[in-house]
Amino acid sequence: MATRRKGGSGDRDTYTKIEDPTENKKLLGPEQSYLFGNLLQIDDKSHLSWTKWSEELGAVYEISLGPMGKAIVLSGADEIAAAYGPGSENDIKFSDRWRPPILEKIGYAGSITWEDWLEGAKQRKHLLHEVFKSMDMEGLFKNEVDAVCEVLSNKELVDVCELLNQANNNILLSITLNRGDRYEYTDDEFKTLSEVILANNDRSLIGSPVNLMHCLWHTPFYNSTRRDLEKLKTTIQPYIDSHRADFDRENIRDLIDGYLGGIGETSFDVQEVIINISSLFPSACSLRATMQYIILFVISDDDVQKKIQEEIDRVLNDATEEYDEVLADKIPYINAVIKESLRLASPVGQLLPHCPIKDTKFEGYEFKKDTPIFTNLWGPNHDPENWPDPYVFKPDRWLDTDDLPTFVPLGSGLRQCGGYPVAFKALRILTFTVFKRFHLKSVEGEKLPTLEDSFMLAGTTHPNHFNVTATHRVS
Template sequence: MADGSDEDKRVIPGPRPAARLGNLKDIKPKAHLSWTEWCAEYGPVCRVDLGPLGDSVLLGNFDVIRKAFEDNSDAFSARFVLPIAEKDGTRGTMTWENNEVFDKRRELLTTVMKQVDIEKLARNEATAICEVLNKNKDSSSDLVYRLMEEANLNMISTFCFRREQRCPYDDPNFCELKKRIGEMNKKLKNLMAEPANLFPVLWVFYFGFRRARKNLRCLVGKELETHKETLDATSVRDLMDGYLTKAGGIEFPAEECLANIMNLMGATITLKNTFQWLLLLITKHPEVQTKIQDEVTSVFGDDTPTMANVDKLPYTNATIYETLRFACPATQFVPHATQADAKFEGYDIKKDTVVFANIWGPHRDAKYWDEPEKFNPDRFLDSEGKLDLNKESYIPFGLGKRRCPGETYAKNAMFIFLANIYQRYGFQAVAGETLPDVADGVINIGLHNPPPYNLKIVVR
């Protein structure tokens, strides 16, 4: 780490805090905008006073985020456990765990992902989407937005506990699962901004959320009991199988499987958001839609798109990467924490300090991006039209030890969805309606969501 010999640098600069509430009242509902403004004013390492939670450190550009999470991962790779997560119970959830338990949980997930046919899950879901679109092409303008949510939920639940057997979208079991998760998300709007994080005594008033989570736990718990009764130790077809068969020689109590699966199902909301942003942004840029359609048709014709030809669709992939940059579905990482006293960029940072990394800022940094406020998939193509991912300041899946373990899963799903859907369909704005912009995005569960929108389905 950098030596901090300059005494006046030892106090991290930041906005002036108020008594008791610190800077909490100054943080905008879209916190990433506050993060970006403060880092521009006070520097890429910025102090933000969280009131009852104490001081936090905000990392605001690619250089300092990389130095913290990769070069100094031993100090910066712990997880700050939110008080509401503590109240809800963190045991068994990879998101909130640290040290060896986190490492083992991640290794188990990676082992199962290698044994389950992720491409098949995505392809089956894409086929189901196209079937629904074909049946309802003239009847429901909000269908596409809703389908992205249902497809994502079906794919992750199939991976977690359905043993590769997806549910039709109108299946009663699937509808019940969707209802329970919707209830939970409705009761808990913003992980970081929930009042019970600041004043834990308020947890008593979160009865609706606790009841919704209990209902979901019961629903997933039934699947766990079925898995125990019908377990085939020679075959790992989903994550529950992985836990129960001790995949890769990694052993956890079966009860912890339940908590981790519920946590994963919540974490994949980011993928749902990205699906919805993709279709919105492509529709708002008809020239992008035409290029994707032409590329898919030239490579696959009428054949089903597969990952085997992923490299032959550079523009389709570039559109995915540009959407992750431009819309930034995860505007910040789940907060890290220092697990030891650290000296970083000349500043003294105490053990157990909350550390935020602002992804939005680096993705809009004019130092690295030409016209960063413009949606332009071509920025991810080289002069020969090939995919170019050699981009600094691009971190949609994180960096270091806490980098998203589902990165490959997400990329494959997005590619399969786009290629299959745009092979058969296009979309237009509904007459008389204006599609929302990225500036209209809303924060929910700490993620950047597009507001609901309507699209007209156009069969090719």
């Protein structure tokens, strides 16, 4: 039995029960306004709206995006697994990407994030993996973590969020356009690149007014957006020209080189790399947010920090500073801390919208081709039926892995985040190295941020800024 909201202005929470038919089940949804549908009812943290409605409407329901039409929300662990299970029939059926109209103005060609799977995203994801293989990713991460540790060592108080923002940007710039090298955080070029690229991602796409009235794009309301886009192109172009001048097909140094060289018989328009670079930054917000949350959760619980350090000391009997990927299977508690941080914080509260490549049937419902599908990860990751004490940080729950619920922190299947494996490696190196070298504490008298006062940036949930003091551990 399902429920549907009835009557009223859209702020009321009264529902009436409706029986689901046994065949061709009807998608239910919350009450909507005539002009804007459910748009004005969606919280700034939209995953919270999806979770609230799923409690009344079930794991699969529909909403209205007003003039943009209907959309479907998946908000159950089993349904998400069925939709995007690797190698499943549904995974390819739901592999296209719904793009809000503003992307037609901003551009998306070359973007792994926004292109349809078979029309470019598949090839570009493969290209990204080839670039990763050609680079010393572990060395890159170690160098960046060393720089993070240097700041922790030399400053009495450290704004963790600001520091890890810089580290994350540096990693991305190394991978995309800086030939694997890193910038100093004080470098003017680094500051300019970070500012220009992030300026093109610090906006709501789905909530943009131009999606409802396309003509607004040419009004003063979007002057700054158009200027930022043009500045992005003019800023990145010299890096493309420089790479072209000393390009070596046998030595792929970063993503620009990857675009110049192509993959096998496949070639790309190198100008598309500008949008690809820009689109990778919001995708990678999940990495920096998870790094921030790991530090936040660990310093909030002395027992957790103690267990991490005991595990590190046990693994590294010779007290070496070196982290090696061969240790990955020997640090189960650190791996558990990372997974629990991804679950509890759920930096990616919802996946970017998928859509069906054709009319299809799923879980008894009819899904029409090109209908947006919003996938809520927050709800399943905080479902008390699957996760006892879902709002409590409990890394130990991951040490018994025989009967854990479905968990897809950054998506699953064909459109899983292309950087997820290397991101997890980066998180291991950061956690291992920082807590080997330091004991971190919050600042006396300063209140640590909570999940409730987190904020959204580029579709990712971030903690508010907080400071730490770092004390060198005695080896």
